[in-house]
Amino acid sequence: MCQEGRPEDNGFGLRFLCGCVADAYLQRAAIQRGYTVVIWRGRHVVEPTELTSAEAVAYWLDVVDTARTLETHFQPLKLNLWTAGNGLPHLHTHVIPRFLDDPAPEGPLAYPDDLPDPFPDDVFRDDLAALRKLASSARF
Numbered sequence: 001m002c003q004e005g006r007p008e009d010n011g012f013g014l015r016f017l018c019g020c021v022a023d024a025y026l027q028r029a030a031i032q033r034g035y036t037v038v039i040w041r042g043r044h045v046v047e048p049t050e051l052t053s054a055e056a057v058a059y060w061l062d063v064v065d066t067a068r069t070l071e072t073h074f075q076p077l078k079l080n081l082w083t084a085g086n087g088l089p090h091l092h093t094h095v096i097p098r099f100l101d102d103p104a105p106e107g108p109l110a111y112p113d114d115l116p117d118p119f120p121d122d123v124f125r126d127d128l129a130a131l132r133k134l135a136s137s138a139r140f
């Protein structure tokens with residue numbers, strides 16, 4: 001993640017929010033509508049505890065802006081923020097809208113080892129365009 005720079009397309013998703021210190025990528029794989037990964041774009045850090053206080057404030061503001069953008073567009077019942085990094089140890093946070101017809105309504109929705117097929121291109125592009133428009137007016 002450190003070495004990829006700040007691309008528009010990181011292979012897993014397309015960026016809709018380019019924050020002060022982090023980028024938010026809408027995931028192509030049809031895990032859940034709006035499933036997004038926010039990636040810290042500063043020096044290599046694994047845990048949020050390695051950030052200075054100023055960096056932590058900047059990171060979580062970018063995460064919250066991402067979450068608000070998703071909330072505004074998808075109107076989920078609940079948002080889950082998941083900062084794990086067990087498999088890929090560079091600071092990133094999954095921001096997951098949760099819905100009534102969710103596959104695991106009372107528990108976490110894990111990022112699967114075997115990714116499902118991508119969303120239909122028109123659905124993905126429409127969501128991405130709406131999120132980019134909303135994100136351009138962040139900070140909320």
Ligand SMILES: [Zn+2]
Pocket residue numbers: 001002043044045089090091
């Ligand atoms: Zn790193």
